[in-house]
Structures are given as C-alpha cells and as structure tokens.
Amino acid sequence: MSSDATPGAPEAGQDRMAGTAPETGSAKTDPILKADGIRRSFGGLTAVDVEHLEVQRSTITALIGPNGAGKSTLFNLLTGFDRADAGEWSFQGRRIDRMAGHKVARQGMVRTFQLTKALTRLTVLENMLLAAPGQRGERFLGAFGRWLWTGQEAANRERAMELLARFKLDAKKDDIAGSLSGGQRKLLEMARSLMVEPSMVMLDEPMAGVNPALVQSLLEHITALRDEGTTVLFVEHDMDVIMGISDWIVVMAQGRVIAEGRPADIRSNEHVIDAYLGAHHDEPGQGAQQKEEGP
Ligand SMILES: Nc1ncnc2c1ncn2[C@@H]1O[C@H](COP(=O)(O)OP(=O)(O)O)[C@@H](O)[C@H]1O
Numbered sequence: 001m002s003s004d005a006t007p008g009a010p011e012a013g014q015d016r017m018a019g020t021a022p023e024t025g026s027a028k029t030d031p032i033l034k035a036d037g038i039r040r041s042f043g044g045l046t047a048v049d050v051e052h053l054e055v056q057r058s059t060i061t062a063l064i065g066p067n068g069a070g071k072s073t074l075f076n077l078l079t080g081f082d083r084a085d086a087g088e089w090s091f092q093g094r095r096i097d098r099m100a101g102h103k104v105a106r107q108g109m110v111r112t113f114q115l116t117k118a119l120t121r122l123t124v125l126e127n128m129l130l131a132a133p134g135q136r137g138e139r140f141l142g143a144f145g146r147w148l149w150t151g152q153e154a155a156n157r158e159r160a161m162e163l164l165a166r167f168k169l170d171a172k173k174d175d176i177a178g179s180l181s182g183g184q185r186k187l188l189e190m191a192r193s194l195m196v197e198p199s200m201v202m203l204d205e206p207m208a209g210v211n212p213a214l215v216q217s218l219l220e221h222i223t224a225l226r227d228e229g230t231t232v233l234f235v236e237h238d239m240d241v242i243m244g245i246s247d248w249i250v251v252m253a254q255g256r257v258i259a260e261g262r263p264a265d266i267r268s269n270e271h272v273i274d275a276y277l278g279a280h281h282d283e284p285g286q287g288a289q290q291k292e293e294g295p
C-alpha cells in the first residue's frame with residue numbers, strides 16, 4: 001500500500017518533518033492518520049480530549065506524557081479497542097472511527113498487545129500464526145475453501161518464520177511463549193503485530209521491563225520498520241530513547257495534546273517541562289521518567 005516503500009524512501013538523517021510547524025494540532029505534509037475531536041470519559045474523568053492530531057507517514061512519532069495523560073486510552077480508541085464518546089478519524093484517507101479493532105487492523109493499523117495468559121501457554125510459532133490475517137478456513141467450508149486455506153496457512157507460516165528470524169526468535173519457535181524472557185516477549189509482541197503487514201504500528205511502552213542489551217535491538221527494529229516505510233507511533237518514558245529515535249514528538253497531559261515538535265523543540269518547550277514537573281508534584285514517586293507496568 002505504501003508507495004513510499006523503496007524509491008522515495010527517506011534517506012538516513014533526512015528531516016522527515018520538513019515543512020511541519022512545531023505546534024499543537026499542526027498539519028502534516030503527508031499524514032497517514034488524521035483525527036478530530038476525539039473524546040473519551042470514564043465517569044466524570046475526561047481521559048482523552050484531542051482536538052486535532054495528524055501523524056506523518058513513514059516516521060517514528062513518539063507519544064509522551066505523565067502517567068494518566070491518556071496515551072493508552074488514545075491508542076485504544078484509534079485502533080478500535082475502545083469506543084470514543086465523540087470524534088472522527090481517518091487512516092490512509094478512509095474513515096475508521098466506529099470500526100471494530102479487527103477491521104482497523106485489516107486496514108493496516110495495528111497496536112501491540114501483551115501476551116495474555118492463554119497465549120503464554122502456546123508455542124512462539126503458534127502465537128505468530130494466531131495473529132495472521134484472515135479466517136478463510138472458517139468461512140469457506142467446501143473443498144475449494146480447504147485448498148485456499150491450506151495455501152494461506154503455508155504463506156502465513158512462511159511469513160511467521162521470516163519475522164521470527166528477523167527478531168532472532170526462530171530458534172525458539174517451538175518453545176512455550178511463557179518461557180521467554182521479558183525482552184523476548186516484547187519482541188514476540190512486536191513480531192505478532194507485523195503478521196498483518198501493517199502500514200502503521202502502535203507500540204505502547206515496547207521497552208518497559210526490557211534489559212538494556214535488548215533495548216538496543218528493539219530500537220534498531222523500530223528504526224528499520226520506519227526506514228522500510230512503516231509508520232511507527234510509540235509511547236515511551238525514557239527521554240534518551242525518545243530524543244534519540246523520534247522524528248516527531250506529541251506530548252499529552254490530562255487528555256489533551258499540549259505540544260508537538262521535533263526532539264529539539266520539545267526539549268526546550270515550557271509546557272512540556274511544566275507538565276512533567278506538575279506530575280512530579282502531584283504524585284511523588286509516580287514520576288514521568290519512571291517505567292510503569294502494563295497497559
Ligand atoms: N477502563 C478505564 N476505566 C476507568 N478509568 C480509566 C480506564 N482506562 C483509563 N482510565 C483513566 O483514564 C486516564 C488515562 O489513562 P491512560 O490512558 O491509561 O493514561 P496513560 O497511558 O497516559 O498513562 C487515567 O486517569 C486512567 O485512570
């Protein structure tokens with residue numbers, strides 16, 4: 001789908017955000033995702049209230065903000081795993097608000113999920129195959145359907161093994177997923193999300209609980225995805241990581257986007273500094289730099 005795959009792929013060091021103003025809600029030159037007026041409340045609490053947001057295609061965009069800022073809720077809304085109270089958004093020019101999660105994934109926008117308890121009891125390869133697109137085997141019951149399904153299964157297996165090799169998990173294909181280290185689980189979660197060949201991946205704290213050696217490898221995978229033309233939106237707390245790999249940073253606080261810009265813009269932005277300091281004052285020990293557990 002992404003016409004930017006090879007010939008026009010941005011070169012290393014190129015400013016992929018050229019022509020974009022470092023302002024909240026700013027228009028992007030080639031947006032893959034555009035959202036307006038997304039709101040979600042839980043009881044009396046407004047978790048997300050985003051007026052306008054665009055994500056530039058083939059970039060690494062970081063979504064940052066203090067704990068409770070609404071980052072995970074925004075991910076859930078955009079990917080169809082939670083229902084917004086209001087808002088319209090489109091992906092690659094097509095409206096996807098009100099679309100169920102599996103349909104959003106079919107459009108090419110996926111988020112990673114932590115392996116559930118049930119998945120940890122399956123093998124690494126089984127986990128990959130379960131994340132594969134299409135359920136033709138269930139829909140077509142005739143002999144022709146079975147033939148189709150077998151062909152699809154072979155293709156899925158091939159893609160699964162390619163991805164496992166890429167994430168250096170191929171030797172573990174028959175291991176039970178629950179036996180993987182924390183870092184390897186994160187790699188498997190990312191590999192699973194790529195089974196549907198997404199144009200955009202959303203990673204919610206992919207580095208949380210991962211040892212430093214594996215963090216480097218995760219970062220390389222994220223950068224490689226972007227360089228292949230995949231759009232990456234990720235939530236992370238480690239400022240060195242964020243500043244190091246992001247083309248663009250979106251800052252949320254109390255449900256709203258309060259700043260956007262390149263790493264250099266964000267580093268010097270007073271609103272951002274206030275938001276983080278505010279979080280420190282309000283909740284001692286819940287600092288924005290701290291890694292939190294799970295979604
Ligand atoms: N399912 C839910 N029910 C009630 N409140 C929720 C739910 N999910 C999130 N919240 C609240 O919404 C706010 C935003 O949460 P979240 O999106 O998880 O923030 P972040 O990911 O930025 O840490 C928090 O105050 C959180 O407690």
Ligand SMILES: [Mg+2]
Nearest residue numbers: 071072073295
């Ligand atoms: Mg979160």
